[in-house]
Amino acid sequence: QKEVEQNSGPLSVPEGAIASLNCTYSDRVSQSFFWYRQYSGKSPELIMSIYSNGDKEDGRFTAQLNKASQYVSLLIRDSQPSDSATYLCAGYTGANSKLTFGKGITLSVRP
């Protein structure tokens, strides 16, 4: 298993719907996770951090961490066309704090 995996996508949802983005991780990944949004041609932008089991909400975004099942997800409520981007899941691996990224999920929100 890769350290951080994002296997689904691309994802297309209608405007106003809930977009659900998932990520799984291996035992080699520490228990801090980050979601980044990357617009085409731009650099990754941090949108959520989650460190403990359960849900963390910030505006229209909710990050969920399930340590027993080794997955982390990002829910985007009331999706907007401006949410169309690639979403990267990341977690730290290794003794020297290397942040490992998944391949990303491309989200398209249809007006």
Place this chain on the structure above:
Amino acid sequence: GAGVSQSPSNKVTEKGKDVELRCDPISGHTALYWYRQSLGQGLEFLIYFQGNSAPDKSGLPSDRFSAERTGGSVSTLTIQRTQQEDSAVYLCASSASGGSNQPQHFGDGTRLSIL
């Protein structure tokens, strides 16, 4: 500045030339990272600096790549004898410390094109 600053934003050079890419981290951030992102690909870790510790160079793809960080702040990534496969966006990130609970903040990147 408020964020991570990288220069140049774009660099076009001929195969075989050397290039230097610069990164100025967020003020006060002790950890600095370099990544590479090829077209349509994920982020590839290159090198990590934390304070005065020896850098983690485990991601550098060949001995043509080197990086230094002077005075614990600005970093330069040098690619010698560039090859076409070096064409990519080179991203720099910084975090407040090197701990595994610290989010990293990215600069806008340098888009490197090797002709």
